[in-house]
Each structure stands twice: as C-alpha cells, then as structure tokens.
Amino acid sequence: GAGVSQSPSNKVTEKGKDVELRCDPISGHTALYWYRQSLGQGLEFLIYFQGNSAPDKSGLPSDRFSAERTGGSVSTLTIQRTQQEDSAVYLCASSLERGMGYEQYFGPGTRLTVT
Amino acid sequence: AQTVTQSQPEMSVQEAETVTLSCTYDTSENNYYLFWYKQPPSRQMILVIRQEAYKQQNATENRFSVNFQKAAKSFSLKISDSQLGDTAMYFCARSDFGNEKLTFGTGTRLTIIP
Secondary structure (H helix, E strand, C coil), rough: CCCCCCCCCEEEEECCCCCCEEECCCCCEEEEEEEEECCCCCCEEEEEEECCCCEEEECCCCCCCEEEECCCCCCCEEEECCCCCEEEEEEEEEEEECCCCCCCCEEEEEEEEEE | CCEEEEECEEEEECCCCCEEECCECCCCCCCCCEEEECCCCCCCCCCEEEECCCCCCEEEECCCCEEEEECCCCCEEEECCCCCHHHHEEEEEEEEEEEEEEEECCCCCEEECC
C-alpha cells in the first residue's frame, strides 16, 4: 500500500513569510508525528497526534510553529514568520496506534530553506 | 534531558566485512523501546531493527543484530557481510512505553567501500 507522503518535497521561502507543510499518513494509522532534522543533526521531535486525544506539543520550538490534523488523517505543520534557523528537513511519520513501541513509518520529508 | 549518544560520526568498512555501530542512552524508565533507523541519501528513514527493553534476548533481522546491555544502557548495531546498499546514515533512537515520541542520536554516517 501507499506509504507516508509529504508535500512539497522542497520549499524555498523568504524570511518572514508563512509556510505550510503537508503530511498524508498511511491509511489506518492513528498516530502521527512531526520531526525536524537540521543540517548535521539528528531528528528533533516537534509534535504528536494520537486519535482524538489532545496533541503532544512539547517539542514545538516556539509559538510560530503550529500543527493540526483534520479528520484524523492529513496533517499540516505551519510555520509563521519564518526565520533562517527554521531551515531544515521536516519529517512526518505515522504508526498504527499508541503503545507497544509500534514502528513509525516516515515520509520522504520536506526540505525547507529560508532565505 | 534523556539523551541518546552516538559517538562515531563516521565509519567506513570494506564490502563483506562486519561493522558495529555504537549507541548509549540515558533514561530513568524501566520499560522502553530502542530502534535503529537507516537514512540513505533519498532521505527516507527506514526501520532496521527494534528491541523491547524488557526482553533480554538480542533482536536480529537477517544480517543485522544488536547487542543490548540494559545495565550499561548500551545498544550497538552489528551489520554482518556488509553490502554497498548499507551505505547510509544510521540513527539510534529510544521511546518510552506509552509515550511514542522518538529521541534520536546524532547519527553515524556509514560508508561501505567496494
């Protein structure tokens, strides 16, 4: 079946602009995660959605970052007033459900460049 | 902060040889999960192997195996009979039971030399 998809694959934006990144998880997966991978760094957790529960936003670096998940499926990560330090690859992952250390399936990521 | 440490930024090995990637972690939890993910140049993160902390037996997946030392908080990955397709970044990661967010190490860039 189809894997996790993300769009766009690359995004170049000017400092101060808002951007929206999209994630389509695997059908039937109730858990969805956003991570950020900065150049030369590991992956940093941003936010986690599980079913109808309140999302875990503990990893969002500032209030310029927000995310929503509509209908328990597609998710959008929004970065307002982008800064150069926001340049990174943003990865989305989904898994069957919470608990038991289920494998997270990752999308190909969106490379964001803020100029 | 509960961290994951990979002390080898880069490694290289001849094709068909065996290589071991190191990972240590810090946690106060007793139940948790450990993972090795592979990220080739395509950027697609792929799960290589997974270990539940409550299991003493080391996980194996074909040419990939782990050496899990719970008391030492160590989780190394051994790749046997290495192949050119194993060239990638390898990330060690941890999650707690009931809290699925992954904490990653900074990765090891592995190059398999023909």
